[in-house]
Amino acid sequence: MIDFTPEQLQRYSRQIILKEIGIEGQAKLRRARVLIAGAGGLGSPAALYLAAAGVGAIDIVDSDVVEVSNLQRQIAHGTSDIGRAKAQSAAEAMLAVNPEIKVRPLQTRLRADNIMELVRGMDFVLDGTDNFPAKFLLNDACVLAGTPLSHGGVLGFAGQAMTILPGRSACYRCVFRRPPPPGAVSTCSEAGILGAVAGLLGTIQAAEAVKCITGAGVLLTDVLLRFDALTMDFRRIPLARQEDCPLCGKAPAITAPVDIPWPACPGAEQCP
Amino acid sequence: MNGGGRRPDAEKNLVGTGCPMNLVYAKFELAKLEQGQILRLIIDDGAPVDNVSRSLAGEGHLIMDREQLADGTWMLLVRKG
Numbered sequence: 001m002i003d004f005t006p007e008q009l010q011r012y013s014r015q016i017i018l019k020e021i022g023i024e025g026q027a028k029l030r031r032a033r034v035l036i037a038g039a040g041g042l043g044s045p046a047a048l049y050l051a052a053a054g055v056g057a058i059d060i061v062d063s064d065v066v067e068v069s070n071l072q073r074q075i076a077h078g079t080s081d082i083g084r085a086k087a088q089s090a091a092e093a094m095l096a097v098n099p100e101i102k103v104r105p106l107q108t109r110l111r112a113d114n115i116m117e118l119v120r121g122m123d124f125v126l127d128g129t130d131n132f133p134a135k136f137l138l139n140d141a142c143v144l145a146g147t148p149l150s151h152g153g154v155l156g157f158a159g160q161a162m163t164i165l166p167g168r169s170a171c172y173r174c175v176f177r178r179p180p181p182p183g184a185v186s187t188c189s190e191a192g193i194l195g196a197v198a199g200l201l202g203t204i205q206a207a208e209a210v211k212c213i214t215g216a217g218v219l220l221t222d223v224l225l226r227f228d229a230l231t232m233d234f235r236r237i238p239l240a241r242q243e244d245c246p247l248c249g250k251a252p253a254i255t256a257p258v259d260i261p262w263p264a265c266p267g268a269e270q271c272p
Numbered sequence: 273m274n275g276g277g278r279r280p281d282a283e284k285n286l287v288g289t290g291c292p293m294n295l296v297y298a299k300f301e302l303a304k305l306e307q308g309q310i311l312r313l314i315i316d317d318g319a320p321v322d323n324v325s326r327s328l329a330g331e332g333h334l335i336m337d338r339e340q341l342a343d344g345t346w347m348l349l350v351r352k353g
Contacts, residue, residue: 002303013296019331023303 041198043128
């Protein structure tokens, strides 16, 4: 269990010397299984940092292929990856950083009929998706499965993140009961997104994953962290698990994942 | 002076191993021990012995003994916290 080669000790030395990580934390990272949903703006930095940190097994799921407009922020992909499956491209970038971990690229959409299988057996799930149906699907599945989840989202210069420990801390539905009406909230292709802002948020999510796996520090539980990169203002909005939450409350109405109908927007092929 | 006569449960020679790998190896050896067991380290004078002993103490391990050897290196006896 505690057996690392000299090369591994060198590779992870800068986090092993952290009191909060140590050899024991590194062993936990090696044993951990993480699902990264989305290999885009959030999933890219998260995937690279979790691979670098030595998470032993990472599943990365994304149904899309790389497009030139992705390259402004989706740093797991390069110009030569245009046209390739994002999950595969990201997996290769992760293995280039750290060939010792296991990466499973999954080119599929998240749906009610596959989400529980994707989440099953994971120690942590990271929401790097770019649409509300997927965010609710991930939250619902993780709460039902009892799997810790980092929720995250970015738009423009702003980002938000919260970490969900099912049954213990507020879940996404405790805060947001249902998705907003389609079209009420812009997408990144409509309103824009700064690459570094996506990087900021995805990296926060990766740090939460490492902290949860190793037990280091205090997670973003019962808090919504929001930032505005235009001012670099960070604020924490306190949350609490709600007794009347339709998913994790006293009398849950939601007992299985559901696909939320979402109309394709005009020019949907351009949506990330 | 010598940890009450108790033999160490493990030993690691860190002479020539600079920072931070000397601390990494010390932590690696400690991780393989049970709480209360004793690790004997041989370590270079200067920043290495100072940094490693301070870091290990800061993580809750006890530096039971610290003795300079004839060649200028140091012997540390560390009890796992």
